[in-house]
Amino acid sequence: MTKSNEELIKLAKAGDTYAYNELYENNKAAIYKLISSYKYKYIDDAEGEANIAFVEAFNNYDETKGKFITFLWNSIIYKLKNKIREENRIKRKTKLFSINELENILNVKSNYNYCLHDLLEILNSKVKNEIQRDIIKYCIIKGEKYSYVGKIHNVKQQNLTWHINKVKDLLKEEFANIA
Numbered sequence: 001m002t003k004s005n006e007e008l009i010k011l012a013k014a015g016d017t018y019a020y021n022e023l024y025e026n027n028k029a030a031i032y033k034l035i036s037s038y039k040y041k042y043i044d045d046a047e048g049e050a051n052i053a054f055v056e057a058f059n060n061y062d063e064t065k066g067k068f069i070t071f072l073w074n075s076i077i078y079k080l081k082n083k084i085r086e087e088n089r090i091k092r093k094t095k096l097f098s099i100n101e102l103e104n105i106l107n108v109k110s111n112y113n114y115c116l117h118d119l120l121e122i123l124n125s126k127v128k129n130e131i132q133r134d135i136i137k138y139c140i141i142k143g144e145k146y147s148y149v150g151k152i153h154n155v156k157q158q159n160l161t162w163h164i165n166k167v168k169d170l171l172k173e174e175f176a177n178i179a
Contacts, residue, residue, distance in 0.1 A: 002026070003019075003022070005023060005026060005027065005067070005068035005069060006063055006067070006068055008020075008022055008023040008026070009023060009058065009061060009063070009068060012058070020058070023058070024054065027054070027068075027069065027072060030069060030072070030073065031050050031051075031054065031072075031076065032047075034050070034073065034076050034077070034080075035047055035049075035050045035076070035080065046080060046083075049076075049079050049080055049083050050076050050079070050080070052079060053072070053075045053076040053078070053079035053080075054072060054075075054076070056075060056079075057071055057072040057075040057076075060075075126170065126174075127167070127170065129163065129166070130153070131149060131153050131155060131160075131163045132163050132166055132167050132170075134149045134152060134153065135149050135163060135164060135167045136167060138152075139164075146160060146164055147160075149163075
């Protein structure tokens with residue numbers, strides 16, 4: 001007869017490694033079901049994060065506060081969401097576009113092997129508008145959202161969109177000059 005998660009936890013905490021393995025196997029399907037929505041979309045190692053969450057849930061489980069599966073489920077979700085936030089923070093801080101990425105964004109092609117940093121420096125020297133310079137500086141180079149620049153300059157979305165399109169036009173023009 002199969003033992004409940006709670007019974008297996010008591011045995012595993014008493015040192016029964018078979019009970020710990022059985023606890024994992026009993027919950028493996030639920031773990032994989034949950035991480036399948038995160039895997040490859042958001043997190044490179046969703047399975048590893050879920051396994052860490054399993055160990056933490058096992059160690060921190062208090063049977064007086066509910067069922068283990070609920071605690072495990074919430075622990076995994078918490079762990080995965082934190083990992084997504086962490087990865088997004090890193091992406092925002094280190095977001096530099098390669099020429100190929102920039103070509104895809106602008107829907108243009110360049111046959112020139114041009115340093116993106118140099119391209120943006122040229123653009124920055126050509127752009128006289130402070131809002132457009134900040135779009136290049138904060139959004140394209142640093143990866144901030146466009147609304148960030150809008151807040152800095154207290155610009156409405158419609159006006160901000162106009163500036164974004166101007167920057168994109170300048171980038172396309174610069175690519176045309178390079179090609």
